[in-house]
Amino acid sequence: METKPQPTVLLVEGDVVTATTYKTFLSEEPINLTHVETGTAALTYLQNRVPTIILLDLELPDINGMMILKYLKQQQLGCTVIAITAENAVDVVIEAKLEGAFDYIEKPLQANRLIIALRSAIPQYNSTPFSDFVQKDRLRERYHKFIGASKPMQTVYQMIDNVATSQAPILITGEHGTGKELCADAIHRESRRKDKPFVVLDCAVIPNDLLESHLFRHVKGAFTGAVNGQQGAASRADGGTLFLDEIVEMSPELQSTLLRFVQTGTFDKVGGDKQEQADVRLICTTNQDLPSKISARRFSEELYYRLNAIHIKLPALRIRGKDILLLAHTFLHNISKPEQKTFEGFSTEAEQILLDYNWPGNVRQLRSVILNMVLMNQGGMITADMLRTIINENDPASEYTTTNPSLPTTQEPPLSRFKIAIMSGNAFRPLREIERDMILKAIEFSNGDIKKAAKGLRISLTTLHRKMRQ
Template identity: 40%
Template sequence: MTQPVRPTIPRGREPQEGEAQPRPILLIEDTPSLQMVYRSVLASAGHRVSVAGTAAEGLARFQEVQPAVVLLDLMLPDRDGLELMQDMLTQRPETAVIVITANGSINKAVEAMRAGAHEFLVKPFDEQRFLGAVENASGSRVTRRRAAPEPEKVTPPMARAFLGSSEPMARIQAKIGSAARSMATVFITGESGTGKELCALAVHDNSARAAGPFIALNCGAIPQDLLESEVFGHVKGSFTGAIADKPGAAAAADNGTLFLDEICEMAPALQTKLLRFLQTSTVQPVGATRPRKVNVRIVCATNRDPLEAVRRGHFREDLYYRLYVVPIHMPPLRERGNDVIEIAETALERFSIEEGRVFDGLDPEVQALFRRHPWPGNVRQVLNVIRNVVVLNEGGMVTLDMLPDDLADSGATSRSAPAVPKPLPGAADPTLDGLIGRTLAEIEQLVIEATIERHGGSVPKAARILDVSPSTLYRKREGWTRE
C-alpha cells in the first residue's frame, strides 16, 4: 500500500542523530476536536506537542516541559487565559505565547499582546497561517535567549536610525526592540515629520524578517482608484492601462514587511479588502480569478487620531482593532528637550560634507532659539533649515543672521516683544459671527471651501494649509456634491 505523503517544512524537520531534541510546543485548548486538529498539523510539520485541556493542567505541563512556544486558547473552563499567560511569562519571560481567540474576542487578544503575548490567531485560521506563527515564534525566541545573558552590552541597532538621547526617545527605542521580536502588527502615530517611517524601518531591521523586503506605500499619495492595484496588484487587461501584470505591494513584501503610511486615508472599500487580507493572508490581484498566499508583516502609520477617525466613520472599527495591536507614538520634537541640538549638529556635519563647506557648529544664540522654537514640522523642518544654512553660506559658526528669515524673525520677536494674550473665543471676534449656530459639519465645509478658494482653487495647496491629505479633501468634496 502506498503511504500518504506528509507535508515537508524544512524548519520543522526531525533532528538528526546526535542533535539535541527540541523542546515541545505546549498546546492549551479545552475543545477535544481542536486539540486533535492542531496537534495533527504541528506533528505533520515535525514538531513535538504537549497538550493540556485546562489552565491548571496547562500550568503543570508548562513547568514540566518548559516549552519555548505556547499555543493558548484564552477561553478556558477553569481560569482566564490572560491570567494564565501572565503567570507563565513571570516564570519564563523568554517564552513565546501565541494566543488563540474567536472573532468576538479581538479586544481580549489585543490586551494579551500588550501584556507580552508574541502573536494572536483569530479562529478560524488556515494551516499556513498557523504554522507560520509557530515558526516565527520559535525563531524569535532563539534570538532572545542568546541576547539575554549580557543585555547591558547590546547596543540596539535602531539607535543608529534615530538621533536623540532624550528620555522619550529611549522609551521609543525600547518599545521598538520589544515589538520587532514579534509578528504583531505595529501601529505608529505622530505628527508629520516625527520619523514614523524611520520607526517602521527600525521595527523591520530588528525583526526576524530583516533579510526580507521592506515595502512602503503612502495611502494618501495614491489616487483612490489606483490604490487597490498598488496594494494587491493587477493582471494584464484587467482595466484600461493595465498593459502588464503587476504584483502589488502586498505580494512584493512576501517574507518581509509592508508599511502602510497614512492608513487613515484609505478608502472604505479598500479597508474591507485589507481586513480580509489580514484575516486570510491571501492577495487577489485586480482581474485575477484565484488568490495567492503571502507571508507579510504589517506596520502602519498615521498623523491622525485613529480612534477619532473610527468615531467619525472614516475608518472601520474592526480594522482598527485588527491593526492597533502594538501602538507606538512618536513624540513631537518640542517634547524631546535637547534632541533638537543633537539633530541639528549632526545634520550640519553631514550636509557640510555633501556641499563641500566647513562649519564650526551652532552659535549659543542659535542653540537657544532652536530649544524654544515649537518646530511644527518636527525633524523634517530642522533638516530643511540646516540644509538652507549650508547651501546659502560659506561656513564658520552658524549665527542667527544665517537662518531663514521666518525662523530668525521668530527668534528676534521672542527676545524683544512681550507675549500678546490671545482673545477668548468669541470675544469681539467678528469672524465667528457667521459660524455661531451652525453644525460642526457645516463649519468644516465652509472652512475647507474658503481655504481652497483663497488659494486659487488649488486643493493640494489648501491641504497643506489645513494639514490634511489632498485625497481627504477630494473625498469630502465628492461627498458634498452627492448630498
C-alpha cells in the same frame, strides 16, 4: 507622611518553575504579588478581591485564559491585564486586546520586558517614561537611522527591541516629520524578516481608485491603462514587511479588502478571479486621530483593532530636549560636507533658539532649516540672527515663535509672510519648489487646517499630500 498602599498583582501561571522565575524578576518591585496556578483558582480569587494588575498566562492547565479576560470584561472589575502567551500568533494577540488586555508578552520572558510592562500598567508610574527603567549604560544616541539620546527616544528604541520579533501588526502614530518610516525600517531590521523585502506604499500619494491595484496587483485589462499585469506591494513584500503609510487615506471599500487580507493572508488581484497568498508583517502609520475617524465612520473599527495589536507613538521634536542640538549638528555636518563649506557650529544664542522653538514640522523641518542655512551662507559660525531669518522665511510655521517669550522675534507685516519668491538669483525656481512653498503658506494661512488649505488652493487632499512629498 501617609504611605501609599502597594499595588496588588495577581500572577496566574500554571507552571510553578516559570512562576518562581517571574517572582524573582519582580522581587525588588514595590508590589504585593499573589500566585495562583489555575484559572479556577484565579476566578475564585477575583470573587473576593480585585487586584491592580493581573499577569495572565493564556495557556492554563484547566481553562483557556481568554475565559478569564472575558469574565473581567463582563464584570467590569477595572483591573489591568497583561497577557502572557507562548504563541506568536496574530489572532491570539488581537483577541486578547479586543477582550481588554492592556499589553501582551511572548514567552520566553526577559526580566526587563516584564518589569517595563508591569510599571507601564501601574497608575503611579504612568507619568514616568519607562525608558527611566533602562540602565544608563544602555542609553543609545543612534539606533538604525534614528538619532537621539533623550528619554522619549530610549522608550521608542526599547519598544522596537521588544516587539520586532513578533508577527503581530504594528501601528505607528505621531506628528508629521517625527520619523514614522524610520521606525518601521528599524522594526524590519530588528525582525526575523530582516533579510526579506521591506516594501513601502504611501496611501496619501496614490489616488484611491488606483490604490487597490498598487496594493494587491492587477491583471492585464483590469481597468483603462492596465496594458500589462502588475505585481502589487503585498506580493513584493512576501516573506518580509509591508509598510502602509497614512493608512487613514484608504477608502472604506479598500479598508474592508485590507481587513480580509489581515485576517486570512489572501487577496484577489484587481480584474482577476484567482486568489493569492502573501506572508507579510504589516506596519501602518498615521498622523491623525483614528478613534475620532472611527466615530465619524471614516475608518473601520475592526480594522483599527487588527492593526493596533502593537502601538508605538513617536514623540514630537519639541519634547526631545537636547536631541535637537544633536540632530542640528549632525545635519549641519552631513549637509555642508558635499557643499564643500565649513561651518564652526552654532553660537550659544542660536542653540538656545533651536531648543526653545516649537518645531511644528519636527525633525523634517529642522533638517530643512539647516539645509537652507547651509545653502544661504558660506560658512563660519551660525548666529541667532541668521537662524531667525531662515526660520521666518522658509519653515512651514513661517513666523518664528518660541516657548520662551523673552527671546526676540522678527516683526513683519502679516501679509508679507505669504509672498512667494519665483526667482533664485537670475534664474526661475523649479515649479515644484514654488508649489510646495505655496502649499505651506496656504496651510499657515488656514491656521494649520490642511483640508481648508487644499480647498483654498482648489486641489484635492491627495494632490496636496503628493505635491508635498515631491
